[in-house]
Amino acid sequence: MSLMRNRAISVSAGILSLTALFALVGPWVSPNDYLTTNFELPLLPPTMTAAHWFGTDDLGRDLFVRTMLGVRVTLLVAIVASLVSLVIGVTYGAVAGFVGGRVDAVMMRFVDTLYALPFIFIVILLMVVFERNFLLIFVAIGAVNWLDMARIVRGQTLSLREREFVQAARLTGVSTARIILRHIAPNLIGIVVVYVTLTIPQAILVESFLSFLGLGIQEPQTSLGALVNNGVKQMEGAAWALLIPACLLAAILMCFNFLGDGLRDYFDARHVK
Amino acid sequence: MSLLDVSGLTVRYGDDVVVDDLGFSISGGESIGLVGESGSGKSQTALAILGLLPRQARVTGSVRFSGLELLGAGEDTLNTIRARRIGIVFQDPMQALNPYLRIGRQLREILVRHKLVARADIDARIVDMLRRVGISDAARQVRAYPHELSGGMRQRVMLASALIAEPDLLIADEPTTALDVTVQAQILALLEEIRDDTALLLITHDLGVVAGHCERMLVLESGRVVDAGATTSLFASPGHEHTRVLLQAAPRLDREDIPPPATGVSILGVEGASVSYRAFGSERLQAVRDVSLSLRCGETIAIVGESGSGKSSFVRAVLGLIPMQAGRAVYAGSPLEGPVEQRAKAQRRDLQLVFQDPASALNPQMRVHSLVEESLLVHEPQLNKGQRTARIIETLEQVGLSDTYLRRYPHELSGGQAQRVAIARALVLGPKVLICDEAVAALDGSVRERVLALLKKVQEDTGLAILFITHDLAVVRCVSHRVLVMYMGRLVELADNAALFSRPRHPYTRALIDAVPVPNPVVAPITAPLQGEVPSLLQPPSGCVFHPRCEYAVDICAQKQPVACDIDGTRVVCHRAAEIDLRRTVR
Numbered sequence: 013m014s015l016m017r018n019r020a021i022s023v024s025a026g027i028l029s030l031t032a033l034f035a036l037v038g039p040w041v042s043p044n045d046y047l048t049t050n051f052e053l054p055l056l057p058p059t060m061t062a063a064h065w066f067g068t069d070d071l072g073r074d075l076f077v078r079t080m081l082g083v084r085v086t087l088l089v090a091i092v093a094s095l096v097s098l099v100i101g102v103t104y105g106a107v108a109g110f111v112g113g114r115v116d117a118v119m120m121r122f123v124d125t126l127y128a129l130p131f132i133f134i135v136i137l138l139m140v141v142f143e144r145n146f147l148l149i150f151v152a153i154g155a156v157n158w159l160d161m162a163r164i165v166r167g168q169t170l171s172l173r174e175r176e177f178v179q180a181a182r183l184t185g186v187s188t189a190r191i192i193l194r195h196i197a198p199n200l201i202g203i204v205v206v207y208v209t210l211t212i213p214q215a216i217l218v219e220s221f222l223s224f225l226g227l228g229i230q231e232p233q234t235s236l237g238a239l240v241n242n243g244v245k246q247m248e249g250a251a252w253a254l255l256i257p258a259c260l261l262a263a264i265l266m267c268f269n270f271l272g273d274g275l276r277d278y279f280d281a282r283h284v285k
Numbered sequence: 286m287s288l289l290d291v292s293g294l295t296v297r298y299g300d301d302v303v304v305d306d307l308g309f310s311i312s313g314g315e316s317i318g319l320v321g322e323s324g325s326g327k328s329q330t331a332l333a334i335l336g337l338l339p340r341q342a343r344v345t346g347s348v349r350f351s352g353l354e355l356l357g358a359g360e361d362t363l364n365t366i367r368a369r370r371i372g373i374v375f376q377d378p379m380q381a382l383n384p385y386l387r388i389g390r391q392l393r394e395i396l397v398r399h400k401l402v403a404r405a406d407i408d409a410r411i412v413d414m415l416r417r418v419g420i421s422d423a424a425r426q427v428r429a430y431p432h433e434l435s436g437g438m439r440q441r442v443m444l445a446s447a448l449i450a451e452p453d454l455l456i457a458d459e460p461t462t463a464l465d466v467t468v469q470a471q472i473l474a475l476l477e478e479i480r481d482d483t484a485l486l487l488i489t490h491d492l493g494v495v496a497g498h499c500e501r502m503l504v505l506e507s508g509r510v511v512d513a514g515a516t517t518s519l520f521a522s523p524g525h526e527h528t529r530v531l532l533q534a535a536p537r538l539d540r541e542d543i544p545p546p547a548t549g550v551s552i553l554g555v556e557g558a559s560v561s562y563r564a565f566g567s568e569r570l571q572a573v574r575d576v577s578l579s580l581r582c583g584e585t586i587a588i589v590g591e592s593g594s595g596k597s598s599f600v601r602a603v604l605g606l607i608p609m610q611a612g613r614a615v616y617a618g619s620p621l622e623g624p625v626e627q628r629a630k631a632q633r634r635d636l637q638l639v640f641q642d643p644a645s646a647l648n649p650q651m652r653v654h655s656l657v658e659e660s661l662l663v664h665e666p667q668l669n670k671g672q673r674t675a676r677i678i679e680t681l682e683q684v685g686l687s688d689t690y691l692r693r694y695p696h697e698l699s700g701g702q703a704q705r706v707a708i709a710r711a712l713v714l715g716p717k718v719l720i721c722d723e724a725v726a727a728l729d730g731s732v733r734e735r736v737l738a739l740l741k742k743v744q745e746d747t748g749l750a751i752l753f754i755t756h757d758l759a760v761v762r763c764v765s766h767r768v769l770v771m772y773m774g775r776l777v778e779l780a781d782n783a784a785l786f787s788r789p790r791h792p793y794t795r796a797l798i799d800a801v802p803v804p805n806p807v808v809a810p811i812t813a814p815l816q817g818e819v820p821s822l823l824q825p826p827s828g829c830v831f832h833p834r835c836e837y838a839v840d841i842c843a844q845k846q847p848v849a850c851d852i853d854g855t856r857v858v859c860h861r862a863a864e865i866d867l868r869r870t871v872r
């Protein structure tokens with residue numbers, strides 16, 4: 013079965029790439045920019061006038077360009093944060109699972125300890141103590157997500173290590189490095205890919221949550237979370253300022269979730285057959 | 286009027302027809318066997334009769350039970366019929382019993398739901414039923430959870446739950462396939478004994494079981510009935526080619542003796558091997574105790590025993606996959622020491638292992654080419670790509686696969702093909718000793734025959750020595766020169782193939798041989814199989830570990846551990862080996 017024949021995968025991947033393309037190209041198409049304020053046209057509803065397709069915010073900034081910018085930032089944060097969790101989590105989990113024994117026990121107790129910390133609270137503290145910046149958000153979100161990844165990868169590695177094909181390789185004299193590379197890693201890819209697509213929406217949510225609290229992206233930069241936060245303030249007079257970024261955020265989250273589910277089905281099916 | 290009338294039964298999944306226009310009938314009290322290899326549609330037929338197929342299945346035709354049409358009947362009707370009039374026993378009792386409920390509760394449910402017995406009598410009825418299926422101490426065991434029982438005991442509970450409502454028909458789907466051969470004999474004898482006038486639909490791949498327990502049989506091949514009739518006449522003269530194939534492949538003990546190989550030199554010797562695992566706390570579980578053998582070039586030794594007999598632990602310790610606590614192994618004059626990673630390259634190259642389940646022994650992400658190539662990369666680094674491929678193709682041809690399989694993934698192979706690839710992987714380096722751990726247990730009869738023939742041919746061509754682990758005495762009979770019988774981690778008998786089957790010296794060997802179902806309807810199945818089950822390895826019985834189950838046991842057996850003695854070339858570990866005669870004339 014080809015990957016694209018799965019409807020959940022193809023539809024959500026399609027929507028996501030369209031959104032990303034849109035976010036990249038959109039700001040060039042519009043004559044406006046995300047910075048310029050226009051105090052004569054605050055809270056303008058979506059209109060063709062002066063190409064304010066999504067209207068303007070309370071400072072008269074063009075919401076179309078700001079929304080596109082928000083999508084960019086949100087996707088960027090999500091993907092970078094997931095990569096951070098992927099790299100740390102897979103390495104950590106695979107090592108713990110394959111080496112096993114005492115090393116495994118110590119490494120996993122460390123993960124358990126980190127789990128016990130109230131992470132959002134720590135992230136908020138970090139944000140308050142240090143200057144708020146992009147990098148910190150990536151690190152903070154990635155640091156939350158790698159724990160789950162490490163546990164999943166470790167569990168999978170543990171069961172793969174006992175599989176007979178690994179024993180067969182050990183018997184023949186295949187080196188440990190090659191066993192990990194050829195026998196363990198390829199069998200992890202399925203579950204890792206699926207899990208990454210499912211952590212991306214988590215990262216997006218955390219970022220939006222931080223921005224909504226005013227702790228995330230700093231003005232005049234923006235993200236979907238920050239836009240929603242702003243929109244809430246104008247909710248009564250200018251619903252579009254809330255609805256447009258909120259709907260986009262929801263659509264992106266749903267697409268990632270469907271993509272993850274679709275990939276899981278796809279990999280499961282291949283294993284069953 | 287017949288009890289169950291099936292006609293034109295067809296089951297489809299999309300475009301796949303898994304049961305095709307099937308028809309048969311069962312009258313009250315009759316027993317019918319439904320026989321076929323895996324994928325022949327026998328289980329699907331049973332599920333279709335019971336209305337238990339998944340929703341995607343499209344079922345057409347007619348299933349009439351005492352005149353009542355079951356196909357398309359409402360769930361209420363079906364529930365009543367299923368519990369009260371048709372009893373069901375599945376292959377795996379662990380999946381069929383609810384792990385969270387005590388077994389008494391699960392039996393009670395049936396009686397209460399259908400108001401079969403007055404409330405006051407329910408408990409007595411449950412205990413009585415458990416006693417009938419041979420559960421000793423039934424009054425206490427009603428409070429046991431399924432995981433506290435052994436596999437055989439669980440299957441007895443399943444039988445009790447199927448029969449407690451006194452149904453007219455019992456459907457048993459591979460009821461003994463997951464069990465050891467002695468337990469299988471117990472369950473089959475029990476089934477026969479307590480069935481009374483309940484009709485039986487027995488689904489199995491094992492013609493020995495059908496021969497002993499069914500009056501009529503139906504042979505299925507890819508969803509169609511290809512042969513049907515009285516068991517005795519079908520065994521005497523099969524009406525269809527497929528029946529003949531199945532009969533030929535049926536496990537049987539009455540085969541020609543295998544001539545011993547031209548005496549070769551001993552290539553693999555093991556002395557006093559012991560393996561133990563850490564159990565709870567400081568307790569250690571002795572999986573293998575003091576087992577010795579000497580394998581010669583070109584010879585096959587079968588290691589046979591029930592589950593938990595320590596046969597797999599023994600070979601894994603020899604190979605260095607798990608530590609050997611005591612004893613030593615010698616390969617071609619040099620000692621085999623330490624874990625496999627620390628052993629000499631030549632030793633790792635010359636000793637190869639074939640696993641039971643090819644599905645888990647082959648990396649699902651690698652193609653056949655890479656699977657077989659891997660050991661060449663390790664041991665023959667001087668070969669270039671073309672030379673390696675040539676070797677791979679040559680080895681695949683040796684196991685009867687063409688080069689068209691090179692680019693396939695394991696999931697694109699059938700069970701038999703996958704096992705051939707696993708064998709090719711083991712043979713590509715030209716090993717001297719091949720260890721097969723239940724290598725044919727997961728295969729259908731006809732495929733098994735071919736794989737065994739293949740191994741034999743390789744042995745003739747190359748002088749390979751084979752250590753063949755199996756629980757199946759019929760396989761032992763047709764592949765091995767010598768046989769090592771293990772019980773609870775101990776060697777009980779080591780004998781030539783012919784000697785072992787014609788004159789076993791140990792009562793346990795006798796019991797194992799007797800328990801094998803004979804694919805011959807004229808021979809009555811044994812009515813008094815070996816009783817009891819294998820005791821826990823954590824608390825082995827005193828003296829001879831077999832004495833609690835042994836019908837020849839005397840006082841000394843419980844007091845003193847027997848030592849090995851040699852009688853006419855047979856090594857046997859039994860106090861009474863010299864005085865008892867275990868030959869049988871019949872069978």
